[in-house]
Amino acid sequence: DAGVIQSPRHEVTEMGQEVTLRCKLISGHNSLFWYRQTMMRGLELLIYFNNNVPIDDSGMPEDRFSAKMPNASFSTLKIQPSEPRDSAVYFCASRRGGTNYEQYFGPGTRLTVT
């Protein structure tokens, strides 16, 4: 199994530009979590989905952030427009859905907004 796949691994962009981060779930998993990690705030849950449906998006910082699951195995996290304070490592994680099991994390996307 390839595990959770994220792309790109690194993204450098200028303030005001649109950024799209991508995530492919582990086959057979149907819960998807987006996290942001910074030195100051640690790991923060942004949003999670069960069976393609957003369950809790209370962690999304503001309207500039949006996330979608167009199908059962793929998700995107979009930031538009991006700001320097969005610089962080963004992880997605997948899990067997609706149950209390461990989450498997992808390698992360390191985003730098200048």
Next chain:
Amino acid sequence: GESVGLHLPTLSVQEGDNSIINCAYSNSASDYFIWYKQESGKGPQFIIDIRSNMDKRQGQRVTVLLNKTVKHLSLQIAATQPGDSAVYFCAGSSPSGAGSYQLTFGKGTKLSVIP
């Protein structure tokens, strides 16, 4: 609200010694706990988990202890090796509605192994 925190942000251990990393949680509804290891430049990696109906669980060189009375759990690593150097996170899982569960992560403890 829910919070999961660590007592020690950094821990230095001599190679071959045992390591103990501690974690406190606040939400009594948390019924499942996970320890993750994160190496530099990588995502968190699952190490071991424990459910609230247990107070101890052992894996390969790792043991997790859960004390629900004081809302505390610990990760013990036996015979610590240089490859164990990483940041360790505890996470607590609690129901978040609609039959789903959400993890809340602690801030992390950095373990440094001295050769």
